[in-house]
Amino acid sequence: MKKLTLAVAATVMMASPVFAGDIAAGKAKSAMCAACHGAAGISAVPMYPNLAGQKAAYTAKQLKDFKAGNRKDPVMAPMAMALTDEDVANIAAYYESLK
DSSP states (O other): OHHHHHHHHHHHHHHSOOOOOOHHHHHHHGGGTHHHHOTTSOOSSTTSOOOTTOOHHHHHHHHHHHHHTSSOOTTHHHHHHTOOHHHHHHHHHHHHHOO
């Protein structure tokens, strides 16, 4: 039973993405996000989601989905298209670091 538990744990760990983004670089890159999502990731406008405290994996997935066209939004799509994978990881790490 112990071997099975370790095997399951190893599989879960391998399947879980690790986001080792640079928080400082993410903060700098997030300046373009502030207009809608707020300077500290808390939006003053209800139609724009708060990003502060979001899990990095979630934020990265959303940005990648906008970039790939899997999520449609006329404002977010072009912004996401301009991001590199490193930018996405950094921005995601930055917003996760905020409370």
